[in-house]
Amino acid sequence: MARILDRIDSPTDLRSLSLEELTALAEELRQEIVKVVSRTGGHLAASLGVVELTLALHRVFESPRDSIVWDVGHQCYAHKLITGRREAFGTLRQEGGLAGFPRREESPHDAFNTGHSSTSISAALGMVCGRGFLGGDGRVIAVVGDGALTAGLALEGLNQAGHLKRNLIVVVNDNRMSISKNVGALSQYLTRLRSAPTYHRLEAEVWDILGKVPGVGGRARELASRTLEGIRGLLVPGVLFEELGLKYFGPLDGHNVETLIESFERLRLMEGPLLVHVVTVKGKGYQPAEDDAPKFHGVGSFDKATGTTTAVPAAVSYTEAFGRTLVSIAERDDRVVAITAAMPDGTGLSHFAKRFPDRFFDVGIAEQHAVTFAAGLAAAGMKPVVAIYSTFLQRAYDQIVHDVCLQRLPVRFMIDRGGVVGDDGPTHHGAFDLSFLRAVPNLVLMAPADENELAAMVRTAVDHDAGPTAVRYPRGAGLGVRMDCEPAALPVGRAEVLRTGGDAALVAIGSMVAPAFRAAELLAAEGIEASVVNARFVKPLDDRTILGEVERSGRVVTVEENAAAGGFGAAVLELLQSRGVAAAVRVMGLPDEFITHAPRERLLARCGLTAEGVASAVRALVAADRSKGGGS
Ligand SMILES: Cc1ncc(C[n+]2csc(CCOP(=O)(O)OP(=O)(O)O)c2C)c(N)n1
Numbered sequence: 001m002a003r004i005l006d007r008i009d010s011p012t013d014l015r016s017l018s019l020e021e022l023t024a025l026a027e028e029l030r031q032e033i034v035k036v037v038s039r040t041g042g043h044l045a046a047s048l049g050v051v052e053l054t055l056a057l058h059r060v061f062e063s064p065r066d067s068i069v070w071d072v073g074h075q076c077y078a079h080k081l082i083t084g085r086r087e088a089f090g091t092l093r094q095e096g097g098l099a100g101f102p103r104r105e106e107s108p109h110d111a112f113n114t115g116h117s118s119t120s121i122s123a124a125l126g127m128v129c130g131r132g133f134l135g136g137d138g139r140v141i142a143v144v145g146d147g148a149l150t151a152g153l154a155l156e157g158l159n160q161a162g163h164l165k166r167n168l169i170v171v172v173n174d175n176r177m178s179i180s181k182n183v184g185a186l187s188q189y190l191t192r193l194r195s196a197p198t199y200h201r202l203e204a205e206v207w208d209i210l211g212k213v214p215g216v217g218g219r220a221r222e223l224a225s226r227t228l229e230g231i232r233g234l235l236v237p238g239v240l241f242e243e244l245g246l247k248y249f250g251p252l253d254g255h256n257v258e259t260l261i262e263s264f265e266r267l268r269l270m271e272g273p274l275l276v277h278v279v280t281v282k283g284k285g286y287q288p289a290e291d292d293a294p295k296f297h298g299v300g301s302f303d304k305a306t307g308t309t310t311a312v313p314a315a316v317s318y319t320e321a322f323g324r325t326l327v328s329i330a331e332r333d334d335r336v337v338a339i340t341a342a343m344p345d346g347t348g349l350s351h352f353a354k355r356f357p358d359r360f361f362d363v364g365i366a367e368q369h370a371v372t373f374a375a376g377l378a379a380a381g382m383k384p385v386v387a388i389y390s391t392f393l394q395r396a397y398d399q400i401v402h403d404v405c406l407q408r409l410p411v412r413f414m415i416d417r418g419g420v421v422g423d424d425g426p427t428h429h430g431a432f433d434l435s436f437l438r439a440v441p442n443l444v445l446m447a448p449a450d451e452n453e454l455a456a457m458v459r460t461a462v463d464h465d466a467g468p469t470a471v472r473y474p475r476g477a478g479l480g481v482r483m484d485c486e487p488a489a490l491p492v493g494r495a496e497v498l499r500t501g502g503d504a505a506l507v508a509i510g511s512m513v514a515p516a517f518r519a520a521e522l523l524a525a526e527g528i529e530a531s532v533v534n535a536r537f538v539k540p541l542d543d544r545t546i547l548g549e550v551e552r553s554g555r556v557v558t559v560e561e562n563a564a565a566g567g568f569g570a571a572v573l574e575l576l577q578s579r580g581v582a583a584a585v586r587v588m589g590l591p592d593e594f595i596t597h598a599p600r601e602r603l604l605a606r607c608g609l610t611a612e613g614v615a616s617a618v619r620a621l622v623a624a625d626r627s628k629g630g631g632s
Contacts, residue, residue: 003028008082011058011109022059022257026051029078030285032089036077038304040092041423042100043074045283045296046145049175049254053143053278054078056260057171060268061139064108069124071144071154073101073114073427074298075173083109093423095598101427111140115427116392117148117365121157121170128166139268141169146190147178147342150364153395161273162245169267170246170275173254175282178342179297184364189240194251194279241275250277255284294345298424315480318473321451322414323348325458325487326385327355335383336462339363341370347387347416367392371399371411378409383462387414390430390472391421397436404468405442411468412461418447418472419511419561420590420604425597431590433472434509434538435566444469444492445539447510451478453536455487463489474511474561475600495542497549501529504618505549505556509535509568512559512588518611523618530618538568543575550576555584555625557617561609564589584625586617 004021005028007013017025029051037044055078057068063083070076080098081089084107091097102110112123124142131138148154149172161168174190176182241248249267253259260278267274282297283289288307289296300311330336330352342365344350353360363370367388374384388396393415404411418430437445444464448454454473461469498513499520508516513534520530531549535542550556556576558569569587576583590607604610608617 005029005032005081005086008086010084011063011082014055014059014082017059019258022055022261026055026257027285029055029081032081032086033077034286034304036089036092037299038302039090040094041298041300041302042077042093043298044286045177045289045293046072046075047077048286048289049280049282049284050075050143050173051078051284052255052257052260053171053173053280054082056257056264057141057143058082059261060264061141064111065138067111067124067127067138067140068109069112069120069127069140069142070102070114071120071142071148072117075143075145076102076110079109080107083107093425093597095596095602099425099597100423101425113427115424116395118144118151118154120144120148121154121161121168124170125157125161125164125166125168128168129164132166139167139169141171143171143173145178146172146174146176146187147182147365149190150178150182150184150186150342151366152368158241158244158246158275162241165245165272167271168273170273172250172275172277173280174251174277175280175293177282177293177297178365179346180294180342180344180362182364183342183362187364190277193239193248193277246273246275248275248277251279252276254278254280314477316451316483317348317477318448318451318454318475319346319348319416321348321454321478321483322387322416322458322471322473323351325455326414326462327351329459329462330356330359333383333462334359335381337361337377337382337384339370339374339377339384339386341365341367341388341392343387343389346389347414349387367396368399371396372403374411375399375403375407375409378404378411379407383410383412383465385412385414385462387416389417389428390415390419390433391417391428393433394436400437400443400468401440405440408442408467410465412458412464413468413470414458414461415470415472417475419474420595420600420607421475422600422603423597426594429590429595430472431563431595433470434560434562434568435570437470437472438538438566438568438571442467443539444537445472446470446490446537447472449508449510449513449534449536450481452481452483452487453490454478455483456490457536459487460489460492464492472510479514490536493537493540493542495536495545496534497531497545498534499530499532500549500552501531502553503528503530503555503622504553505531505533505546506559506614506618507533507535507546507549507556507572508559508614509538509562511561512609512614515609515611516559516614519614519618522611522615526619528618528622535568538571541571541575543579546572546575547579547581550581550583554582554630555618555621557586557588557614557621559588559609559614561604562589563592565592584621584630586621588614588617
């Protein structure tokens with residue numbers, strides 16, 4: 001049977017559909033999303049939860065004249081499917097294909113690029129104000145999850161929205177879930193709102209009755225709404241959003257497309273900042289995702305029939321190695337406490353949370369708070385370990401500088417997903433941490449060459465009470481090396497020489513040590529002998545070891561999975577310059593551009609960050625230098 005979806009080339013095509021057809025379309029969208037994501041992997045559960053919401057918004061509002069800003073953007077699959085990208089949807093997250101998040105470059109219906117959480121209210125409010133200056137007349141709608149609402153940024157946006165009183169619509173998609181269960185007082189507050197239906201039902205009924213009485217217009221509704229103001233005060237005391245200056249509506253059943261359409265039609269005509277509370281089920285319509293929303297939040301390929309993931313885990317992941325090591329360290333040190341910003345599973349802290357629930361803190365999507373909270377714990381004498389993905393740590397830079405490093409407080413940062421992450425693309429690559437952290441005084445900054453060295457660095461960080469430490473490691477499986485039972489702390493600021501050679505020095509950090517070593521083996525087979533240094537520390541740099549190896553040949557290639565701009569290689573360059581060492585240098589790292597989405601290995605290959613890429617850089621350096629008459 002022909003699908004309705006195949007007739008939807010733009011949101012305008014939704015307008016002619018009956019309610020029954022819209023309901024059938026919701027089902028078709030779910031099937032398409034599950035079919036494609038089971039192959040490509042992606043953010044399944046969030047997208048399944050907002051299918052009706054997406055249809056209702058696009059039915060009532062006129063994108064792109066009206067703008068819909070999807071917070072985080074991981075729930076945008078139905079939106080992509082009905083905004084002209086149905087044919088391309090099979091390429092989701094594939095190299096050269098559709099991005100997994102809204103991208104302005106991809107469609108005029110993608111009003112704002114997202115990927116990091118809690119930006120939608122600020123961006124939407126900015127758009128409203130911009131239109132005020134320039135005369136655009138469309139409505140702007142921010143769709144924000146209950147999880148995203150736990151971030152300071154979202155609250156900063158609400159704070160200004162309530163003050164400015166412009167025509168902004170904030171849709172809170174409340175499924176009680178962040179990636180894991182949502183946490184915090186605000187989440188509890190939303191739950192209370194959900195279970196206080198009297199006022200809301202009453203309001204809906206009054207609106208309905210008035211809507212049905214012929215000839216009864218705005219005046220009666222205005223009167224009714226004034227009466228309701230009073231009643232609300234009695235039944236739902238202290239409605240937080242109203243106190244902030246936004247008119248609250250809800251809770252609405254986010255899977256009832258009829259209710260949603262009727263409500264949005266009403267809201268579209270209203271003035272001022274409005275907040276609509278929509279209740280949905282994460283993973284709706286696909287049982288495995290409803291049963292285990294955290295697993296299907298961001299999932300690899302899986303068997304559609306059973307929901308079983310198909311990727312076979314290779315070696316233990318860096319995440320897992322960190323999580324297990326921290327638990328074993330904490331067994332014997334009750335000053336160790338762990339903090340996550342809404343990512344206990346992703347960061348590997350769920351083991352710690354289970355074993356030491358009293359010493360574990362999930363602070364919500366609040367990286368800034370997580371860091372300053374950790375600084376407070378350190379000031380009080382505890383040993384806080386904050387585990388955050390590199391890309392999300394960007395948000396907490398001032399806290400790292402001002403609250404941690406300036407005070408030399410021994411906060412331990414465990415920075416997962418350092419480097420390129422693959423299919424999630426530019427919003428999620430951890431490309432800059434070595435650069436932005438290296439600039440901050442007092443911080444010890446390290447990156448392990450393999451998962452066993454990560455364990456040793458966790459130990460080093462926990463033992464280091466003299467100041468802050470940070471360990472950054474890549475996404476995915478380790479190298480499959482043997483893990484020590486009792487990882488020993490490393491001497492701070494000491495590199496490891498893996499190989500010596502008189503033709504060039506390869507100085508690598510973190511994930512690039514293994515390819516650098518293989519490159520040296522390739523080169524040795526051709527008669528080029530290269531030293532290989534596992535730098536281990538970006539800061540403090542092991543000056544003596546690095547200079548020793550560089551001076552041996554007068555040639556050095558540095559290798560890192562971080563922006564070449566200002567990163568590890570730049571530290572080596574600064575060292576050479578400060579000591580007046582003349583050497584032929586090549587800095588290898590990520591280029592000065594936002595790197596697209598594609599499998600991690602492909603991206604690394606494109607940047608030359610493979611054994612072969614490193615080997616050819618060394619060959620070129622040696623050849624160029626010899627032709628100038630340099631080196632040995
Ligand atoms: C700044 C930031 N921190 C962490 C994340 C990782 N993350 C992606 S989605 C998500 C949970 C979002 O929950 P919610 O807003 O309720 O949306 P839902 O997935 O439930 O639809 C988290 C923590 C992120 N994208 N951005």
